[in-house]
Amino acid sequence: MPSNIPNAVVNKVINKDMTPVRAWREHLGLTQAEVARRLGISQSAYAQQEAKEPVRKSTREKIAKALGIAPEQLAV
Helix, strand or coil, X not given: CCCCCCHHHHHHHHHCCCCXXXXXXXXXXXCHHHHHXXXXXXXXXXXXXXXXXXXXXXXXXXXXXXXXXXXXXXXX
């Protein structure tokens, strides 16, 4: 696990059984609608991506860019 992941994100993934994508989004205080807007997709399409695990590499890279983090940081 990369060391540049905040404990709050790791705790959400482990203790609350969240996907890394959702944990990061919540940690950053963003709504699904905001991330979807940044990605140029609908909120419902983003919600489907957020619920998937694992996320395809190309999708992970796009989501990481929208969140302003490195793709490796989604590999909790």
